[in-house]
Amino acid sequence: MNWFSQTAAITLVSLQTLAERKGAAAAAAFGIAGVVAVLVGVLSIGQGFRAAMTSAGHADTAIVLRSGADGEMMSGLTGEDARIIADCPGIVRTPDGPLASAELFVVINLPKRSTGTDANVPMRGVQPPAFQVRPEIRLVAGRRFETGRNEVIVGQGAAREFAGLDLGAKLKIGRNEWTVVGIFSAAGGMSESEIWTDAGVLQPAYERGNSYQSVLVKLASADAFVKFKDTLTADPRVNVKVVRQDEYYAEQSMMVYRLITTLGVLIAGLMGIGAVFGALNTMYTAVAARTREIATLRALGFGTGPVVLSVLFEALFLALLGGSVGAALAYFAFNGYRASTINWQSFSQITFAFAVTPSLLLQGLLYSALIGLVGGLLPAIRAARLPVARALREM
Numbered sequence: 174m175n176w177f178s179q180t181a182a183i184t185l186v187s188l189q190t191l192a193e194r195k196g197a198a199a200a201a202a203f204g205i206a207g208v209v210a211v212l213v214g215v216l217s218i219g220q221g222f223r224a225a226m227t228s229a230g231h232a233d234t235a236i237v238l239r240s241g242a243d244g245e246m247m248s249g250l251t252g253e254d255a256r257i258i259a260d261c262p263g264i265v266r267t268p269d270g271p272l273a274s275a276e277l278f279v280v281i282n283l284p285k286r287s288t289g290t291d292a293n294v295p296m297r298g299v300q301p302p303a304f305q306v307r308p309e310i311r312l313v314a315g316r317r318f319e320t321g322r323n324e325v326i327v328g329q330g331a332a333r334e335f336a337g338l339d340l341g342a343k344l345k346i347g348r349n350e351w352t353v354v355g356i357f358s359a360a361g362g363m364s365e366s367e368i369w370t371d372a373g374v375l376q377p378a379y380e381r382g383n384s385y386q387s388v389l390v391k392l393a394s395a396d397a398f399v400k401f402k403d404t405l406t407a408d409p410r411v412n413v414k415v416v417r418q419d420e421y422y423a424e425q426s427m428m429v430y431r432l433i434t435t436l437g438v439l440i441a442g443l444m445g446i447g448a449v450f451g452a453l454n455t456m457y458t459a460v461a462a463r464t465r466e467i468a469t470l471r472a473l474g475f476g477t478g479p480v481v482l483s484v485l486f487e488a489l490f491l492a493l494l495g496g497s498v499g500a501a502l503a504y505f506a507f508n509g510y511r512a513s514t515i516n517w518q519s520f521s522q523i524t525f526a527f528a529v530t531p532s533l534l535l536q537g538l539l540y541s542a543l544i545g546l547v548g549g550l551l552p553a554i555r556a557a558r559l560p561v562a563r564a565l566r567e568m
Contacts, residue, residue: 197454203498204452206496208540208541209540211444212441213534215440217507217530224361225362226422228360230423233398234392235398235417236417237258237414238413239414245386251385254411277372278297280294280521285336286333287334292335292522294367295367296375298372298373298374299372300372307364313357323350324351324371325368325370326356327355328359328364328369340354340355357369366521452488452491452545493542496540500534510526512524
């Protein structure tokens with residue numbers, strides 16, 4: 174208990190004297206705050222992108238592509254393929270037919286509202302069951318497009334990011350003119366970046382004949398997936414790949430997520446090196462300013478262990494203080510901030526919101542603690558090794 178009480182006493186004195194070293198202490202704390210803010214801010218981009226890609230995925234929903242295709246852009250299915258898929262057992266069936274939507278995916282150019290530069294925007298031709306297969310789709314303005322008419326509905330993310338997608342606007346796409354009749358939400362998912370229309374109208378506009386790129390189906394349960402997949406892959410009439418919707422979207426998001434995460438960690442690592450040197454300078458200054466105080470405590474019988482820990486605790490306190498400030502700045506500056514980036518699997522823009530999650534905030538605080546401990550270790554060892562007699566002569 175004497176060892177613990179010594180550590181507590183010395184640490185308390187160290188913290189009480191911070192006001193005398195407020196300049197150096199503030200510089201170290203704010204340096205660490207900047208590192209944490211950048212780390213959390215950059216990683217929140219990856220988290221937000223991944224959330225937008227995966228939030229709409231359901232284990233009881235499957236997507237069917239051509240065998241060997243990595244995504245919809247590389248896939249191709251005939252109308253007969255789509256019919257065979259819709260007849261497969263395991264799909265939910267209603268009085269109107271099976272919940273299977275054969276879909277066509279194209280990319281169009283629209284100017285961004287913020288810059289006016291053209292960007293690739295995904296346009297999806299769907300069949301009526303698409304709204305039941307994707308229960309997260311909710312109209313927030315206007316109405317659904319009518320089958321057989323040149324009408325579109327627009328995800329609210331796309332409407333916010335790109336010009337010409339306001340309710341009632343006219344779009345010149347391909348050889349036809351289309352009217353925006355509705356705006357929809359998708360629980361923050363990737364569908365909010367898309368423009369939807371009737372697949373039967375989109376096919377002739379892009380001279381696709383009776384072809385599609387994917388079929389999205391609603392299964393009776395998550396457990397029905399295996400039977401559905403085995404039945405289709407064993408059918409010699411089709412050559413397809415069957416993936417759960419949530420797994421498909423998770424795989425599609427990995428490239429961008431890993432790129433952003435790697436860049437974020439690299440940038441924070443480089444900045445962290447600078448922050449460590451700042452902490453070293455601050456703690457060396459603190460030890461130098463307290464040379465006589467430390468020597469006196471040693472002469473009174475305080476051990477080297479409590480002295481080392483007191484310096485480390487001071488460094489940790491400053492680091493966590495800075496880390497907390499940086500995490501708070503990142504949360505209020507970035508959380509919910511909306512942006513768009515390219516989805517490299519479809520070569521089209523996807524809108525998303527930065528997501529500063531509790532796990533990111535914790536990562537930031539842990540990183541700040543690591544910087545503080547590394548930055549305080551050498552000064553702590555120096556404080557413990559101070560020759561008592563020489564230090565006392567400086568009094």
